[in-house]
Structure formats: C-alpha cells, structure tokens
Amino acid sequence: MNRVLKAILAVNLIAIAILVFVYPHLMVGPGKLIPGHQQLNEDCFACHAPLSGADSARCVACHKTADIGRLTTTGLPVTQPLTTTPFHQKLINQDCMACHSDHAGAKRYRLQGRFNHALLQKETGDQCQSCHKTPTDSLHQQITGNCAQCHSQEKWKPATFDHLQLFELDRDHNVSCVTCHVRNDYRNYTCYGCHEHTPEKIRREHIKEGIREYSNCVECHRNADEHDIRSPYAKQSGKREKQSDRKKGHDD
Numbered sequence: 001m002n003r004v005l006k007a008i009l010a011v012n013l014i015a016i017a018i019l020v021f022v023y024p025h026l027m028v029g030p031g032k033l034i035p036g037h038q039q040l041n042e043d044c045f046a047c048h049a050p051l052s053g054a055d056s057a058r059c060v061a062c063h064k065t066a067d068i069g070r071l072t073t074t075g076l077p078v079t080q081p082l083t084t085t086p087f088h089q090k091l092i093n094q095d096c097m098a099c100h101s102d103h104a105g106a107k108r109y110r111l112q113g114r115f116n117h118a119l120l121q122k123e124t125g126d127q128c129q130s131c132h133k134t135p136t137d138s139l140h141q142q143i144t145g146n147c148a149q150c151h152s153q154e155k156w157k158p159a160t161f162d163h164l165q166l167f168e169l170d171r172d173h174n175v176s177c178v179t180c181h182v183r184n185d186y187r188n189y190t191c192y193g194c195h196e197h198t199p200e201k202i203r204r205e206h207i208k209e210g211i212r213e214y215s216n217c218v219e220c221h222r223n224a225d226e227h228d229i230r231s232p233y234a235k236q237s238g239k240r241e242k243q244s245d246r247k248k249g250h251d252d
Contacts (some may be wrong), residue, residue: 021050021234030103037102059096068156081132090124111189117153125153142177149186161186191217 001228004020033041040046054196057200069086070078081245098119117125124130128147150161176207177186191197206214220229 032103047216053095054101056094056096060094065094074205084133085130087120087124087131090121091119092121093119095119138151139177143186144184146184146186165223168223170224189218 016143032038037047045053049058049060064071065088067075068088069081069083072078099115126148132147134144152157153159167173175194178184180191182188182190182193191202192199207213222230223226
C-alpha cells in the first residue's frame with residue numbers, strides 16, 4: 001500500500017514539475033503582464049532565466065539602455081515620456097528589477113512608485129530639475145535649483161529648512177528672497193540688501209551698545225523688533241549698563 005502511495009505521489013510531483021516548465025504563466029505566474037508586455041504573457045523565459053528569476057540581461061536585449069525614454073522597442077520616438085529627460089542612461093548599474101516588476105499581480109514598481117535616487121550617478125542626482133517640474137507656488141517661483149539645500153532625495157516633505165527657526169519674515173522683512181540671498185544661495189544671506197542697512201551704520205550702532213565683535217546677525221536678531229535681542233553680546237551689553245547705573249548711583 002505504501003509503495004502505491006509513494007508511486008502516486010511521485011507521479012503527481014513529476015506532473016507538477018512538468019506543468020511548471022510547460023505552462024509557467026498558469027502555474028506560478030503572479031498575474032498578467034502590463035499592457036506593453038502582453039505579447040509575452042505565455043513566454044516567461046523571455047524575461048526569466050530558469051530557476052533564477054528575472055534577468056536584467058534579458059530586459060536590455062529588447063530595451064536598449066541608450067534608447068530607454070527616447071525610443072520604443074520598435075524604434076519609434078516615445079510620445080509620452082515619463083520625465084522631461086531620459087535618466088536610465090545615468091544609472092550606476094543595470095538592475096532593472098530594483099524598480100520594475102511587470103506583473104499586474106505583483107508590485108509593478110518595487111519602491112511603490114518612489115524612485116531610489118541612490119541608483120543615479122552623483123552628478124545626475126544633483127540635477128533635480130532635469131526630471132522634476134519646478135513647483136509653482138510663490139516661494140519656489142523665486143528659486144532656481146539648489147533643491148538639496150532644503151529637500152532630501154528620500155522625500156519632498158517635510159523640508160529640512162524652516163525660516164521661522166532662523167528669522168521671522170514679518171511685515172518689515174516680507175521681501176523677495178534675492179534681497180537677502182544673493183545669487184540663489186540659500187545657505188548664506190546678507191542684511192545689506194535693504195537701503196537702511198550699511199556696514200558702517202551697523203558698526204556704529206553696535207559700538208554704542210558696547211558690542212565690538214559680531215558676525216552673524218540672526219544670532220541676535222530674529223525679527224524686526226529691535227528690543228527682542230537674544231545673544232551673549234546683548235547680555236554683556238545689558239550687564240555693562242547695569243554696572244554703570246549702579247556706579248552712578250553710588251557716586252551720587
């Protein structure tokens with residue numbers, strides 16, 4: 001009896017193994033292919049190597065790296081490109097499965113539609129606007145490039161920059177970005193973009209307060225309120241004033 005069961009089990013296993021290789025799209029396929037690959041629905045080995053899965057070398061046999069994003073596999077121009085600039089030519093390696101899984105029953109893009117920028121060459125990764133459209137809000141309309149100064153490549157929000165943490169853009173400072181940030185450099189700033197500020201005038205005002213050393217304005221000044229000053233220099237100045245008042249009262 002045991003021999004019969006073993007024989008039946010062996011025959012079934014052999015039959016399943018044969019079916020897997022003869023009809024893999026029915027036996028192990030996770031779902032139909034995307035529309036562009038419908039003609040390969042029953043030809044698993046057009047993309048998969050036996051017993052080792054999808055093979056990038058088979059992808060580039062049809063999708064020439066130099067043509068991706070520019071020409072279709074039939075040699076016709078791509079009429080609706082995904083990005084303004086083809087970028088597959090700038091990848092550090094040809095690992096198609098790092099992003100793509102073309103079965104409808106599986107995640108078509110393994111990164112859930114979010115591209116891993118680490119796959120790009122360094123110089124290409126810094127050229128955000130070659131692939132991404134410039135935001136149209138009032139702030140970004142004043143900015144050209146330098147996206148990495150505020151945003152990371154992992155996610156757009158939240159931005160790493162909060163202007164309020166450095167300086168409050170109140171009614172007296174709600175001006176164009178270029179007034180303070182020259183040449184589109186948002187890591188540096190100048191307070192001398194306004195007509196009432198001059199280095200000589202600022203120097204005289206600080207000397208009057210007993211402050212002779214200063215370099216970073218926003219260390220002390222966080223808004224237009226001249227009395228809202230937070231700085232070791234301001235504390236030293238206030239200490240001198242109190243000492244002067246006590247001495248004057250003692251002399252009187």
